[in-house]
Amino acid sequence: MAEQVTPTVPERLAAADDLLRGAVTDAGGLWSRATVWILRITLEQAIDQLWLRVAPPLARCSMRAQLLALDVYIGAEVAARISALWAVLSRAGHHHDYELAPTVEELRGWYEDTVLLVDRLETVRTASR
Numbered sequence: 001m002a003e004q005v006t007p008t009v010p011e012r013l014a015a016a017d018d019l020l021r022g023a024v025t026d027a028g029g030l031w032s033r034a035t036v037w038i039l040r041i042t043l044e045q046a047i048d049q050l051w052l053r054v055a056p057p058l059a060r061c062s063m064r065a066q067l068l069a070l071d072v073y074i075g076a077e078v079a080a081r082i083s084a085l086w087a088v089l090s091r092a093g094h095h096h097d098y099e100l101a102p103t104v105e106e107l108r109g110w111y112e113d114t115v116l117l118v119d120r121l122e123t124v125r126t127a128s129r
Helices: 009-021 028-054 057-060 063-074 074-090 103-124
Strands: none
Touching: 009 028, 009 103, 028 057, 028 063, 028 074, 028 103, 057 063, 063 074, 074 103
16 A cells, blocks of 8 residues: 655645746646645645644644634734635635636735745744743
């Protein structure tokens, strides 16, 4: 049986960057939504890693509950930014016939926000309360 390997946060960010730079040529018209989903999964993975370090039981909660709990560990401002990014990525990842796909500028901004916020999540080592 083949061993499952979960990509790391940096590997996921590199994959999203490849899509944004056009280095992946076989994604066709799906590259923008694929980028969105990779970014959201990356953010969720970074949140999971935070919980494993500071409060393992929180990893079993819903994402909504996890997002609400973030402010205790990372501060209200950063927690709000993470929640807002997660929400926009969740919305953008779903196709709606009446909406255009995200633009490269939007995707690049979300990518940069993800990189910044993942870095902030990685700096939390112990519970602040």
